[in-house]
Amino acid sequence: MVSITSTPSLNNALRRSILDMQTQLTKAQTELATGRVADLGVSLGRGVAQDYELGLRDNDLESISQSNSVISVRLDTTQTALTSIADTAQTFLETLASAQSGAGSDAGALATSAASSLKSLIAGLNTSVGNVYLFGGINSAVAPIADYFADPPSANKQSVDQAFSSEFGMSQSDSGVDSITASQMQTFLSGAFSDLFSSPSWGSDWSSASDQALQNRISLNQTIDTSVSANDPALQKLAMAYTMVADLGAAELNDAAYQEIVAAATEAISQSISGLISLQASVGVMQQSVANANQAISVQRNVIATQIGSLENVDPYEASTRVTNLLTQIETSYTITGKIQQLTLSKYI
């Protein structure tokens, strides 16, 4: 028996091959248009898990770099505030130095200068970015430092007034303040007055800041502190120095007591300035950590993008060659199908 091809099998073969090629063409066109494989699951199989892991890590890194930009803004603002506080302190220190040497010092002017420096300190410590008080620690919803010059008087002002009157039996504006001796003033300053500026009085009268700093995750495996607290000893000493010059009736005191105040204030501000420098340094370290993390993140993201590309991407030249070949094949099939249809004996009978 001679082996023959039946007519239906000839027709079906051509039909099926055309349908096959059309399906492949659709797939190749999608790949060419998007640059990626057409059906991720069928192409990669189990490798989809690795592909997704890479993609999820990339999402993680992206969200971290976005939150890092928020943190950078806060740290930069913190650093700016600290710089201006330090500059004010330095200026006031110089003013105190000239007052100490006694060369034409005006106690009233000094007190006014101290008061304005205290105002700027409080304003600086109450800096906020987007409803977050930067120096409040985790208690960032309330302004950390109470306004000393508020009306009605706030707790810090009242405590100072009370300490003064219980120590000397009179208020700061009383005319009898010039009878206060230097040693009395010194006792007051190193005793009851300095107690007002350390805990627990600092926490109850002056500051509602938390000692716990803000903590943030700045890279996949790194979490750091991202704020400094208003409760730092350097800031306490600074507040004490300004208050003692501004609000202990310095304008009316006798010269010895006045010099006592100036000396104590100078001592406090010097200590505070060195503390401020280390505060600024620690904020600088935080800023650097965030910058380093951001750099590492962008490197990591580039690597991940390459890895995902190797899994998902399709070579555009290969895809376009495939499309062209398939189009040619389909055209050839159409021509052959047409010709074969014409080849029937019934035409020649």
Add this chain to the structure above:
Amino acid sequence: MSLSSAGAIANQSLGAISSQIGVVSRNISGVNVSGYAAKTALISTGYGGVVQIDGIARATNSALFQNSLQATAAQASSAALAAGLDQIDQALGLSSSTATDTTTSRSPAALISALSSALQSYSASPSDTAAAQSVLTSAEALVQSLNDATTAVQQVREQADGDIASSVANINSLLAQFQQVNSDIVSGSQTGRDVTDSLDKRDALLAKLSEEIGVTTVTRSSGDMVIYTDSGVTLFETTPRAVSFQPTNTYTAATVGNAVYVDGVQVTGASSPMPIHSGKLQGLTELRDVLAPQYQSQLDETARGLIVAFSETDQAVASGDSLPGLFTYPSATTTPGVGVIAGLAGQITVNANADPSRGGSLDLLRDGGISNPSDPAYTYNATGAASYSTRIQQLIAALASQQDFDAGAGLDAQQSLTSYATSSVGWLAAQRQEATAAKTYQSTLLSQTSQALSNATGVNLDDQLSKMLDLENSYQASAKLLATVDAMYTALFNAL
């Protein structure tokens, strides 16, 4: 040999040629009918030189036919499996998205990542209500995707069950038709009638039957055919055996579908003594009873892992009790331990205590205490500070830290929740890749086998036309012979 016998032979041959032309015209009409086998008239020379038709032969190739039955059954099985897996894949938007573009993907893995990103933004601004709201929204989207995935998987199972029921009904009706055709063939063979059309019909019924369930056949000497399933259970022997199936109308994760019984023997399912290997029934039952439930277990374990990651522990006591936090499920009394809870992915919800629209408070996301707002032991933020980020960082870390999972769901038992979710995506994609490859391979095999069978038994139009030309010439020759004999007689009569 006399003139009259020559005339009689020519007469006979006219009749034989007419029958042959009849066979040719049957072949031509059946050219495009699938399953039609080419017929030939069996001609032999009888006593006295007379040509006679002994019957109609049918082109057969039983080896190729068995092959085509097997290929049909295998292709039907992989097609059913691949279709079900494709449906689940589309419902989750897995293959139409890419790894970095998680906006179109509705898989739990992508939405867990979105939740982690929302938590990361929240951790940078714990006092920001908008950030808290976006965490809540991401949590709700994640819960929705788990619920939707459960619905999709159970729907696939339900559909498979319905398809099994209609397949069984189809098998029963095919077997009834088979019985009629088979008895026709047996009685026709005994009386010597032409049964080739019934043979064609019987082969066509077998081809349709093998789509539903894999079959093997044995032909007995009387032309009678016995059908067995490919595992050896009798489907038809003189009379059809009953194929029965009890459908289940609604499917939940805990529902176990019923098996198909042939002649009282269970042929599908793990406890079957003689399970079928191919046919649509096999593909559908594997989808309904093995693959879909396995994926459902993985979804349930993902949901449980989520509940465990977000659970809150009693802060007052070392290693205190653990209660479900942001993610919980109805009637939960404690955080669930290791072990698949069937249908958990469909029941998981966002705790109302964290949702302002249901009387809860967004701040609990930051402070803890979602599990029990009135019990201070479960509150993490003891001071109520606005930028407390420790709890949020814990939640972010919990998504990436190792957990224990039930190994029965088919994935590694010790990994983080995020990698469990991605492994699950990978598992489904692997199954789908395998099923699609099998389907493509079986389709190609089927078309090649059908082509070979068609070449061996089908009709070639040109062949039949040229045969017809031959027969036309023979007919003319015989008719001419008759005319010549008649002319010779006339000449003789005229001479007398």
